[in-house]
Amino acid sequence: MQTYRLSLFVLIITVLTFSLDTNVYAQSSAKPFVIMIDPGHGGRDTGTPGTGRYKTTEKDIALDVALALGKVLQQKLANVKVVYTRNKDVFPTLNGRTTAANKKDVDLFISIHCNAQPGKNGTAYGSETYVLGTTKNKQNLEVAKRENSVIALEDNTEVYKDFNPNSTESVLGLMLAQEEYLDHSIKLARYIEDEFQVTAKRRSRGVKQNIFYVLAYTYMPSVLVELGFLTHKKEEDFLNSKRGKDLMTKSLFNAIEKYLKYLNFNTESDVLVEATQVEQPSNDIEFKIQIAASSKALETEPYNFKGLNKITRVKDGSLYKYYYGSTTNYEATKQLEEDARSKGYSSSFVVAFKNGKKIPLAEALKTIAN
Ligand SMILES: [Zn+2]
Incomplete structure (x- = not known):
């Protein structure tokens, strides 16, 4: 009994000492690198229907690639935690997506979409990765207009009253809030577009800048990926195929892995x-x-x-x-x-x-x- 009491006493002291230490230095515990994957659109917002030859639309392809990417990130990289804005066919508001990212202490936000050219059959094809910025390029403006236009489908548009991509003053404010993350966003965007070219052998239309709501209101490095054009028959076929989705997923994974290396983030599980x-x-x-x-x-x-x-x-x-x-x-x-x-x-x-x-x-x- 005496021995039991003694060991209980020692145990309590040990626990107390330990918890005291960990409380005082709570900020030091290894925080995982949190990646939020945002499959564009969802639910009643289908995104672009593409050529109309498939039942699937932008929201389905974005979700498939997002889930596959999250799975492989979680499997292959230690110390990485994946969260989603949606993991099924539902319709989170744009504001809901950015609020979730900011609340969950996310380290990287990646929004996945498919592109469209006005009309059903287009000649434009290739991938684009966007970071926040201004542009005068008409095509880039169209892309942002289309992706931001989701707002009109939402019930409560009041939260967007300060979001005005056409006002220089509003845009400058948005840019300032994002300034410290922009270098990192651009770095990842470049890795992604490189990977699409090298690993997936796709045509890259490059890293671009524009005012997307989800990029403007996430307070962390963030990119918006347009995997390709669903209004382009061949590209639509590719993005609907398993091989196509696999290649795009692998490219995104490689790019994120490179980005983590660039940050010196340890993704090995067997630490010396x-x-x-x-x-x-x-x-x-x-x-x-x-x-x-x-x-x-x-x-x-x-x-x-x-x-x-x-x-x-x-x-x-x-x-x-x-x-x-x-x-x-x-x-x-x-x-x-x-x-x-x-x-x-x-x-x-x-x-x-x-x-x-x-x-x-x-x-x-x-x-x-x-
Ligand atoms: Zn989209």
Whole structure:
């Protein structure tokens, strides 16, 4: 009984210590990279019917490719979480889609559509990937007009009263809100169009810019993909075929994988635990800023630490401690601590090491003073 009580006591203490640690540094736990896939249209909004030779319309092809893409992303990439704006034949409003993306802390938003040329049979074919921006190109304007026109089918159009793609002032405001994400959006859009050409052997009409509602109101990197023209017979056949959908899905997957690599995001499941965190043996006192602790071993890439580099990871009991910077000069820790706090690590603090071993800060300061 005594032993039982003792082990219960130890267990409680362990749990308390652990939860205290994880609470204080909750922000450090490995957040998955969240990708929201948005199959265009749905329900009573069919999207373009294409040539009319198929029962399927834009909404069906967009959904098929979206679901296949989500599945392969989830299967092949660790640390990636896929969410959808719709995963069946329903009609989410444009505002509903962007609100969901912003609420769910999404890291990347990808909207999937098929293109159309006015009239039933067109000569235009090929893929296009859009990022937010302005254009004077008539064809690009038509595409945005068609995709945004869904708004007219919605019951509550009140939420769109400030969305006016024809007003320079309104557009400038939208562009400003998106500015910090635009580089990343363009990067992914280029990867996608490259992949369509190389992997799917399609004609790429390039990366384009225009004012799409779903791009303007998602506060993260976002792209809108037009897989191809359903008003072009051959392309419509291709996009309705299993082979066509598979190739477009594979291209999108490859592009997203490249994009994650570009971000230094770790998509491997077998992370090396101990190999990378050898402390430099040193006789000097060394100071570092502890920014986080987690039960998960994160790669010490800037991407995982809000852009901070020079991160070291040390296993300490059941937790991994993450430290930012390294200096022998205690005065310099102030700047390091400030850097870490400005990135959002508000509870970071200075830790001292002697010969690579953690020692109490007071002891370190005493040693320096002597
Ligand atoms: Zn569409």
